[in-house]
Amino acid sequence: MEAEKANFPVKTMARLLGVSRSGFYEWLRRGEPEDPWLQARADVEREWAESDRRFGARLVRSRLPHLTLYRVRKIMRGLGIRGVTPNARKRTTIPDAGAPERPDLLKRDFTSPVPTYKLVGDITYLKTGQGWLFLSTVIDLNTRMVVGWSLSGRMTADIVVGSLEMAWRRGYVAENAIFHSDAAPSARRGSWAPGLQITRSGCQWGGPAAATTTRSPNRSSPR
Helix, strand or coil: CCCCCCCCCHHHHHHHHCCCHHHHHHHHHHCCCCCCCHHHHHHHHHHHHHCCCCCCHHHHHHCCCCCCHHHHHHHHHHHCCCCCCCCCCCCCCCCCCCCCCCCCCCCCCCCCCCCCCEEEEEEEEEEECCEEEEEEEEEECCCCCEEEEEEECCCCHHHHHHHHHHHHHCCCCCCCCEEEECCHHHCCCCCCCCCCEEECCCCCCCHHHHHHHHCCHHHHCCC
């Protein structure tokens, strides 16, 4: 009514809105009431801006314990701001189109009668406070232990080679051992592993065998 009183009679607006003229004039006399959430909105917007506009309601609220999560969400909706949700999916197997074909020597038989002979590899990713890290592991199919691993900020053939080299240095790669991995075409056999046979099946049948250990490496890894 205050914004339109220069264009329409107060009496007409009061009648159409179902309010009294005396109530309107009393409101004008008291002045506009203070916004009880003015400081809260300023706090939410400040925390969001200081996070480079990445924080969602939960992270903003963790820094403003005097506000409820409901209130923070409502304020952020009112301000038209939102957090950034990182893409939680990463492609971890990118075959090298120019690499030579590798035969499937395991033929989906992920068992081994003796240690150090049949090995499988996998690449997974870890979300850390400093960004994504890629973890390459080598698992012995007989003992189901993680016998080699390598971490890198980039998913390259070097982390596969690094995990294989660690397994070899620790004595977990027998002569003429078989190493199976979906990323095998990208893995180069080094001079440190004579007779190592690198194989892949073109599918992810090896994934479950590797994943049983990479989910909890501390339980399976030799100390």
